[in-house]
Every structure is written in C-alpha cells, then in structure tokens.
Amino acid sequence: MDPRALTRLAAPAAAALLALTTACTGSTVQGRPGASGLRDPYFPKAGNGGYEVEHYALDLDYDPAGGRLRGKAVITARAEQGLSSFNLDLSGLRVDSVRVRGAGGDGGAGAYAGARYNRSGNELTVRPAEDLKKGEVFRTEVVYSGRPKPLTDPDGSTEGWITTKDGAVGVGEPVGSMSWFPGNHHPSDKAAYDITLTVPDGYEAVSNGELRSRTPAGGGRTAFAWHSPEPMASYLATAVVGKYKVTTGRTPGGVPLYSAVEPAAAEQGERALARLPEMVDWAAGRFGPYPFGSAGAIVLPSGTLEYALETQTRPVFPGAPGSEELLVHELAHQWFGDSVxxxxxxxxxxxxxxxxxxxxxxxxxxxxxxxxxxxxxxxxxxxxxxxxxxxxxxxxxxxxxxxxxxxxxxxxxxxxxxxxxxxxxxxxxxxxxxxxxxxxxxxxxxxxxxxxxxxxxxxxxxxxxxxxxxxxxxxxxxxxx
CATH class of the missing domain: 1.10.390.10 (Neutral Protease Domain 2)
Incomplete structure (x- = not known):
C-alpha cells in the first residue's frame, strides 16, 4: 500500500471522510469543483474550468545522462468561481507535494498550506485547505519528479518531452506540455512565464522569451533563467537542453535575436537562417510590429521531431530548415497562432x-x-x-x-x-x-x-x-x- 494514499485522498472513501469532517466542524463550503476539461471539440479533457492562469514560474532541473527531471511549478491564477477544488493537467511524473496560497483573510497574501490531491489519468485534482473565493488570486506550488515521456497524438506524431542524443526538447502541440509541467493546458488560457532550466556545465538550456541570467548553480551545474512577459499558450512553451551553438544579434529593425543550432546542422542551415533577420522585418512590414521582445530559432538534431513547431519567440526545427519558406511559415506564426x-x-x-x-x-x-x-x-x-x-x-x-x-x-x-x-x-x-x-x-x-x-x-x-x-x-x- 502506498503510505501517501490518505494524503492524496486517492480513494472515494477518503473524499467522503473529508466531507463528513467539514460538516462536523460547522464549516460552510463556499465553492464547488472546477471542471476537469474545457470541452474542446477535439480534446474535451484539455484545460480546466474555474480559474485562469496569470503566470507560470517553472524551476526545472534536468539530468541528460539519466533522463530525470525534477521540477517545481508555481502557478498564479485567478478563481473564476468559488472553488472547493480545481484540476491541473499532468501526464506521468510523480507529484511529491502540493501547496496552495490564497489571498489571506485580511486581503493580503496568505501563507502556503498543504493541499490534498489525487491523480486520475492526466488529471491532478487539488483540494485547498480552504475554499477559494471568486476573484481571488491564488498560487499553487507543485513539486514533482520523474522521467518524462513523450505522447503520441491522434495523427500519430510525437510530442511532449523527447530525448535527443545529448539532451532533450519539450514541445506541446496540442497537449504535450503536460508531460513536463502541470498547468491549464488549453490555448484559451494564456499566461506569462518564467522558466529556469538547470543543467550540467557545458550544456545550453534554451526556452522562450529573453535570457535574464546564466549563473552557476553549484555541483557542476548552470541555471538559465528565461522570461516571457507576453501571454503565451502552454502548447507554445519549450525547454531545450543540449550542446548547441548559440548566436545572438538584432534585426535591422532592432528586434533582439537568440538562436541555438545543433552544431552538425549549423552549416547546412546557414543559408536559410542567415535570412532570419530580414524575414522578421519583412513580416513586420506585412503584418504589423513584431509582437514579442525577442526572436530566433532552435535547430534540433536531425530526426528529433517529424515537424517544425512555432514555439513562441523561438520556433523549433527538426534539423536545418530545408527552405526559406519553412522558416517564413514558423515566423509568421508569431503573429498568427502565437500572438493571436x-x-x-x-x-x-x-x-x-x-x-x-x-x-x-x-x-x-x-x-x-x-x-x-x-x-x-x-x-x-x-x-x-x-x-x-x-x-x-x-x-x-x-x-x-x-x-x-x-x-x-x-x-x-x-x-x-x-x-x-x-x-x-x-x-x-x-x-x-x-x-x-x-x-x-x-x-x-x-x-x-x-x-x-x-x-x-x-x-x-x-x-x-x-x-x-x-x-x-x-x-x-x-x-x-
């Protein structure tokens, strides 16, 4: 028997006991459970109801040699209704702890309190110690770990957390991001992100937005802190770990560029990637100002994915882009798909x-x-x-x-x-x-x-x-x- 079973309230009987205890103490339940899915026409269980996320703070530590990920997600959200419980989407991985911090009775920030939780398929149901009020801004801290695995889409393609010869890449269209962090994984709920990736020295760690810092983390490891202030759908988030060649610069129009290219693909993709600065400014002339604070590209080892993906600010390519048109396609998504x-x-x-x-x-x-x-x-x-x-x-x-x-x-x-x-x-x-x-x-x-x-x-x-x-x-x- 799992000694944590009662803590997680995995059994319906435990949930009934909780309800009975609440009744005996005279507490009045103000909220109701948030929906475990948004009834998307094609992915009805994707996303969750009852709240909207404002910010994700993801602290991820990855060991390429063992394929093990340790993560802490702090999710700041606003309750759209009174909530007695709410769900997060998470595939695989072991949940080590969940805490919830509400607004507090005096209108200020309350203290974190342990929350009951249980797992069912890809749903992590969280029951705060106290009901959340409609309009309340609250934070949920989830500590988790394990060896994340890729998912297979209905069309047969692979997404989620995918290992490479010397690292890994996290991609998420349509729902694969739930394989490497818990969240409200539907494009209708966009949020700001701060993603810190800690990896062994000698590795690069690349994500969305702007690189705020690259600092020693002790034990022969380096922490890369990435900041994405503009709203982002979770399927557009990425985390890439490997031994990449990094280049930086600006477009003629002034947009900062940060690209990471797998060394073996650098020469092959040089011609198309050399036009990226021109393409960014060309697209801005056609579609309006570039909608984010930085641009760039990530070129993975050949064969890592079966497709390119418009991850926000920094599209991912499965090897060197074979044509200018492919680069233009993923860049145009920054306006059409990422911003809108x-x-x-x-x-x-x-x-x-x-x-x-x-x-x-x-x-x-x-x-x-x-x-x-x-x-x-x-x-x-x-x-x-x-x-x-x-x-x-x-x-x-x-x-x-x-x-x-x-x-x-x-x-x-x-x-x-x-x-x-x-x-x-x-x-x-x-x-x-x-x-x-x-x-x-x-x-x-x-x-x-x-x-x-x-x-x-x-x-x-x-x-x-x-x-x-x-x-x-x-x-x-x-x-x-």
Whole structure:
C-alpha cells in the first residue's frame, strides 16, 4: 500500500471522510469543483474550468545522462468561481507535494498550506485547505519528479518531452506540455512565464522569451533563467537542453535575436537562417510590429521531431530548415497562432492557413511564384509550381476538420491559405493587407475563433464575404475557381 494514499485522498472513501469532517466542524463550503476539461471539440479533457492562469514560474532541473527531471511549478491564477477544488493537467511524473496560497483573510497574501490531491489519468485534482473565493488570486506550488515521456497524438506524431542524443526538447502541440509541467493546458488560457532550466556545465538550456541570467548553480551545474512577459499558450512553451551553438544579434529593425543550432546542422542551415533577420522585418512590414521582445530559432538534431513547431519567440526545427519558406511559415506564426491564438483546436486554420499564405507572400515578393500562381496551382494540381498541389487539400472544410487527427491536415494549411486568397481577390490588395495588419493588431496577445475572423473581415473591409465563407471555409464540396 502506498503510505501517501490518505494524503492524496486517492480513494472515494477518503473524499467522503473529508466531507463528513467539514460538516462536523460547522464549516460552510463556499465553492464547488472546477471542471476537469474545457470541452474542446477535439480534446474535451484539455484545460480546466474555474480559474485562469496569470503566470507560470517553472524551476526545472534536468539530468541528460539519466533522463530525470525534477521540477517545481508555481502557478498564479485567478478563481473564476468559488472553488472547493480545481484540476491541473499532468501526464506521468510523480507529484511529491502540493501547496496552495490564497489571498489571506485580511486581503493580503496568505501563507502556503498543504493541499490534498489525487491523480486520475492526466488529471491532478487539488483540494485547498480552504475554499477559494471568486476573484481571488491564488498560487499553487507543485513539486514533482520523474522521467518524462513523450505522447503520441491522434495523427500519430510525437510530442511532449523527447530525448535527443545529448539532451532533450519539450514541445506541446496540442497537449504535450503536460508531460513536463502541470498547468491549464488549453490555448484559451494564456499566461506569462518564467522558466529556469538547470543543467550540467557545458550544456545550453534554451526556452522562450529573453535570457535574464546564466549563473552557476553549484555541483557542476548552470541555471538559465528565461522570461516571457507576453501571454503565451502552454502548447507554445519549450525547454531545450543540449550542446548547441548559440548566436545572438538584432534585426535591422532592432528586434533582439537568440538562436541555438545543433552544431552538425549549423552549416547546412546557414543559408536559410542567415535570412532570419530580414524575414522578421519583412513580416513586420506585412503584418504589423513584431509582437514579442525577442526572436530566433532552435535547430534540433536531425530526426528529433517529424515537424517544425512555432514555439513562441523561438520556433523549433527538426534539423536545418530545408527552405526559406519553412522558416517564413514558423515566423509568421508569431503573429498568427502565437500572438493571436485559437480559442479552440477547431480554429487551427487561423494558425496554419495564415502561415501558409505568408509563405506565398514571401515567394511572391522574392522571385518565386505569386500567390495567384500558388492558388491556381492547387486548383489545377500543378506540382511544377507547388509539390503539394495534388494533395488532398479539398478533403474537408478548413473550419471543420472531421476529428482531432485532422487538425493539422492539408485542408487546414492549403485550403486555409486559399480562403485568404479568395478574400484578397474579393476586396483588393489595399483592403486585404489592411485586414491582415488590423487582425493581428486588434487581437494582439489574445484568442480568437473562426467566427471572430469572419465577422472582423466583413466589418474591416466593408464587403459581404458570405459566399467565400460558405464555399471555401465551410463548404463540403471541392471549390472551383
């Protein structure tokens, strides 16, 4: 028998005993349990109800040799209702302790108090010593440890905590971040982050935002403290440990750059990465000011992942970027997906369709096919213009993927981009590019759904675009020219 079982209240009988004890003491329960999931159309158990996170402070100590992670997460949140309990998403890993600190009876900060907790699947249910009041800002400290493991997505791809030949990478789209830190893992709940990574001397540790310090931690280890003040969805958080070549600088427009490249990939990716400063400023000219305090890239050892990912401020690539278009795609996500994040996973075309169209804009302005030629190529299946032109881009409406395995399907990317081109055809270049900049600016650091975009586009351009939405965005049939 696990001697901690009663502390964790793993058994329903223990929960009943708690309720009985509360009744006997005359205490009045003010709150109710927060929901264990936000009922996302494709990932209904992702995220949790009853609170919104304001800040994550993650202190992670990783041993590459043994693959062991020790972590402490301090999660500052605001109760959206009276809470008798609330949930955090966490996959695997052993929880060593949980404490909760409320506002305190005098309106100031209260003291941390031990909290009862139990595990069920990927849900960590926390029961504070006292109910939390609606509007109360509280902190939850979770100390945990173990060997984090990757997760397999519905489409068969791998995410979460993935080991490399000399380190590891943490990535999280759509839910893999719960494999390396507890939290409210749904894109609708964005927060600021401070992530400290402690690793053996000689290793680099890279995360989102700005590197605030790099200090000796004793015992032959170094602590890297990263700060991300702008709101970030948890699936965009990353932690990378390894022996990387780090470069820093600024774009011509002044945006700070910090990139980490696996040495074997440095020469191969040099050409594409050399254009990153230019690309950042180009995208700012098209989509509005860069939305974060720094930019850059992380190039992992080849084969670590099956995909690139737009981790905030510092996209991750599975080996040297093979084309400028791939780099542009992940960079464009900093506006579309990272700054303006989806309200649910059903809204993925707002990420991927926009980033794909950014590729078309880049080639249009840099000696490649125009966006019109790309659009026409997909209609005609002309792989001489785009090798993906004969893909199943018309298999389903981009705003309505059939299931979770389809949220990264070709229609989300390519037909999503075609939706935007149809809007451009309808309203003209001036109104279209004003729409892109306005959308990114007016929803900066927020969340948006497809319905928000369609309403915004019609209001911003002053045009009735219903036929575009009906045929290209929601239509079941293959659209024509």
């Amino acid at each position: 994040s989806p309200k649910s996973w059903k809204d993925m075309w707002l990420n991927e369709g926009f980033a794909t169209y950014a590729e078309w804009l880049w080639t249009e302005e840099h000696g490649g096919p125009t966006a019109q030629e790309e659009f026409r190529a997909f209609l005609d299946g002309d792989t001489a213009v785009d090798e993906q032109a004969d893909s199943d881009w018309d298999a389903f409406p981009p705003a309505d993927p059939p299931g979770p395995q389809d949220i990264s399907g070709n229609p989300v990317y390519y037909r999503g981009a075609m939706v935007l081109h149809r809007v451009r055809q309808e309203v003209g270049d001036a109104a279209f590019f004003d729409l892109l900049r306005g959308w990114a600016d007016d929803h900066r650091h927020g969340n948006a759904a497809t319905a928000d975009f369609t309403a915004y586009a019609q209001e911003r351009t002053g045009r009735d675009l219903k036929k575009v939405w009906d045929v290209w965005l929601y239509g079941e049939d293959r659209p024509g020219a």
